[in-house]
Amino acid sequence: MxxxxxxxxxxxxxxxxxxxxxxxxxxxxxxxxxxxxxxxxxxxxxxxxxxxxxxxxxxxxxxxxxxxxxxxxxxxxxxxxxAARQGLSGHVRIAAIPTALAMVPSITTPFREKHPNVTFSVISCTSLQVLSHLENYDIDIGITYIENEPLGRVVAVPLYSERYQLITAAGSRYSDRDHVTWAEVAELPLCLLTPDMQNRRIINKHLEEAGGRVQPTLESNSMILLFSHIRSGKWASIMPLNLAEVLGFSEPVRAIPITEPDVSHLVGVVAAEREPHTPMVSALLYEARLVAERYGKA
Missing domain, CATH: 1.10.10.10 (Winged helix-like DNA-binding domain superfamily/Winged helix DNA-binding domain)
Incomplete structure (x- = not known):
């Protein structure tokens, strides 16, 4: 059956x-x-x-x-x-929101060092799709926001707090600033993630609370495409601090903290709530907790 x-x-x-x-x-x-x-x-x-x-x-x-x-x-x-016969082996399926993709290697790299017979596939999708994939057993773990919208029956391990920066080309408006406000950012020609992404809904909320109108001049579900437009010098975007650090922005692109208010949103690893978890999922959750500890001490 x-x-x-x-x-x-x-x-x-x-x-x-x-x-x-x-x-x-x-x-x-x-x-x-x-x-x-x-x-x-x-x-x-x-x-x-x-x-x-x-x-x-x-x-x-x-x-x-x-x-x-x-x-x-x-x-x-x-x-x-x-696992009892031969240790952890097999294939791990991970789904992550676009802004969290830069954090995936912090889990997969040490995990594979401990379990060399494990392979991975990683897909980028919306927060709602992450939860749907978990519910249908299409993935083993997801990486998504864990405090803004209902998660349902999942186990969550907080990884880091997402803070936001204006990403803009050197020489453009506000590029010489140490920080900018959400109200100021709302005045710029922005390229942002598509509205189905929770990151976009978060950004919309903060821009609207600052009295700005959310009218991006370009939308995409690809962070690489957004970045390529920023490098043209004609566009700006809003990206999390951790993503900006991993991408290693340098001239002619600047990452400028957004304040007034200085906001953050928690991102973490989620897995279907079941007992017991598979050995693979248990090991992944353990690795996520180690990453959270290292990130918290950084």
Whole structure:
């Protein structure tokens, strides 16, 4: 039954039989047959059927909760037995908000030194997508804001407080200042992350509280693209201090603290709330705590 529950999880996430079949690497008839067999075993309809996927039935929603729990427990058991035989090995999946990507090596590098048989994949996504990926077991851990918006059932390890700087080209307005205010920043032609990013919602809030209008001249979900526009000398942006430090801004780009008010927002590692965690997730959370200690003492 567990393999059929895994199929059901993917279908619930993709909400499309064709996409789910591609994701699973099976044919659509194979997927449909597996879902039908699961319905027969449970004695309830799980999926509203028509010419296309129309959502889950109320029973399907309830089974989805059980499926996440059962599949998660099964994966934890398998990984724990594998770790007992050969130590930690396998693949770690991480999702991080764009502004936190610069912190990922502080976890992955020491982790792999301790566990050389582990490989990683890292994706950049919104804070809401991080939580969705966790809920569907698509990732092992996420790195996101942990105090601004509801997190749901997760375990969170605070890493650092995000503070903001005006990133602008040398010779541009305010580039000779030691600090600028949010009200002053609001007057500049800004390139910012897209509105679906929590970082953008945070910046909007502080600009509006300072009496400014949020009218960016360019939006993107890529920090690299934002930085490339800043280097042109015609644009400015707002980025976290830790990201500016990692990128190593130098002439002709300046990073200037934004004050009045001096605000910060907590970013941390999150993992699905379950007991026990897989050995891999437990080790990752432990590494995150070590990073938090080092960062706090820096």
């Amino acid at each position: 567990i393999d059929k529950l895994e199929y059901f999880l993917v279908l619930a996430r993709e909400q499309h039989f064709g996409r789910a079949a591609v994701e699973l690497g099976v044919t659509q008839p194979t997927l449909s047959a597996a879902i039908k067999q699961l319905e027969d075993q449970l004695g309830v309809m799980l999926v509203k059927r028509g010419s296309r996927f129309q959502g889950l039935t109320p029973e399907g929603q309830r089974v989805l909760e059980w499926a996440r729990r059962i599949v998660g427990d099964s994966r934890t058991l398998k990984e724990e037995m594998r």
